Amino acid sequence: MPSLFEPIELGSIYARNRILMAPLTRARGTREHVPTPIMAEYYAQRAGAGLIISEATGISREGLGWPYAPGLWSQEQVEAWKPITAAVHAKGGKIVAQLWHMGRMVHSSVTGQQPVSCSATKAPEALHTYDGKQAPEIARPLTREDIARILNDYENAARNALQAGFDGVQIHAANGYLIDEFLRDGTNHRSDEYGGSPENRIRFLREVTERVIATIGADKTSVRLSPNGDTEGCIDSRPEQVFVPTAKLLNDLDIAFLELREPGPDGTCDKIDQPKLHGPIREVFKKPMVLNLGYTRDEAVETIATGVADAISFGRPFIANPDLVRRLENNLPLNKDDIRTWYSQGVEGYTDYPLAR
Template sequence: MPTLFDPISFGAIAAPNRVVMAPLTRGRATREHVPQPLMADYYAQRASAGLIITEATGISRQGLGWPFAPGLWTDEQTEAWKPIVAAVHAAGGRIVAQLWHMGRIVHSSIGGAQPVSSSATTAPGQAHTYDGKQDYEEARPLRLDEFPGLLDDYERATKNAKVAGFDGVQIHAANGYLIDQFLRDNSNFRTDDYGGHPENRIRLLREVTERVAGVIGADRTAVRLSPNGNSQGVKDSNPEAVFVPAAKALAEIGIAFLELREPGPDGTFGRSDQPRLSPEIRQVFPGPLVLNSDYLGDTAQAALDSGVADAISFGRTFLANPDLPERLRTGAPLNPDNMATWYSQGPEGYIDYPTLESVAAE
């Protein structure tokens, strides 16, 4: 069996190890969702990852509802990503852009209009806004005549990712955001071709993936799913019936890799009372399968040894440990992350986490 430190090919992307940096929202862009130069330092520091998946990046103003999160729908945003991608490449890394539409999680004070979703539902809890936390608003169902425009938004963001120099893209179809809102039966009550039977609820995922792959190539297209448990109020009564066929459809498209966020019953950041579906998905998805959620070095290697996972993506541990692959390889202690600076602006808690090399030099 491979180790975490053996090379792997994610489609057309050759990675030197199987330690993937998971997408991590950090809130360091401008209010116009333009990436800032500080982000180049942050991502370049983490270029020893086998592959970096960027923080979730909006495909449109309609789809982006997180304060100071970056976008990829304007020329200004695209140009601002170029030096960030170049810095990662100069440091020897590989980086893909995660494409994001938040659906009902968008607040109108940021998105500029009533949020959209599969159906008229309201997310539980409150939204992060520029004016503090506010209650989520009821979303309106996407009309059938709006789907072509939504696909165009994904296509435009993918084209912009190519222009910016990214090695590929990942479609965010997890964590209770728009595509996930279509996939699961407690948020999708449609009676048209996008609702009801799992085959219909998978339709948007398949159409988005085909459109994106048509722009950048299936071998540079990835997808993230969260097939078990509640995520921002979105849950399915029979996840195996929808997510296994979804994974099979993605395999037929030939995507570069599939990432699964699968919290367990004792997760430190999200818990689930539904069993992990990765063993069942492994049976229908022969491509690289990347698992995520609360992994450490020993449990990550055990997942590879089981034959279910081909690589592991690390989130909070990569946030706090720029040199995470080396720390895992040597068994060095890990820096704890500072939750207070996860989404703050500026360098604190962003580019100032120490590396083993910097500590040794003191």
């Protein structure tokens, strides 16, 4: 039986265990979305993970509405990421960049631009800005010319990621952001080739993935999906009919791995009572599959041992436990994270959590 603590190959990446660090927005960049030096220590502390998936990282100013989050569209950002990836590699770790376009989940006070999406909809709740939370705005529907431009942005960000020293990228297609908005019929109201049928709604993700693969290779490309229920008002009437074909497409494109964020009815953040789709997805996606959200140590061990998934990504436990892999392997107690410092700009609650004795 496979073990949570044994190595796995994720495309071109040799991961020394099957415990991945899930992407975690921590807001420690500058107002210009440039990474800062304290991020090198933070990620290096967590290099014991088989693979670190970076915090969501913007592909463009248009698509990055989270205050103090980092980007990957400029040379200044590339240079600022280099010491961070080098610090992870110096500890024997691996790290990929999660590429992010937030779609309608941005506020114009952060980006200086009207939010965009597949259709003229708006987020259901107030959005983070530099001046606190503000009411969402109606998104401008993307034209075909806009879509072509955004595909170029993904290509540029993927190329920049390798230049910055990342071992690959993950395309963020989950959590109610731009690609997810295209996938779901609750937010995609288009009548052209990007809307209507599941095949058409998948088209944008297919084109993004094909462009990234053409730029850096399939063995360095992964995707994150959230195939269940309502996420930030983004919902589909028949999720199995869109997400299973999506997984089959990604399998045929030969991506390195697929990560599924699957909240349950008892989740600490999202609470979703729709059936999870990792079973049907597993039937069509034959490459490594990673599951995420709310796993305990014992649940993770069993999920790998029974072959339900190939790896587990942990999010919040990595915030307060930089040595999470050692704690899980030795069944040691976990530190508790402090929600007050999730998105603050200092070292408190970022690089000062203690290691297990």
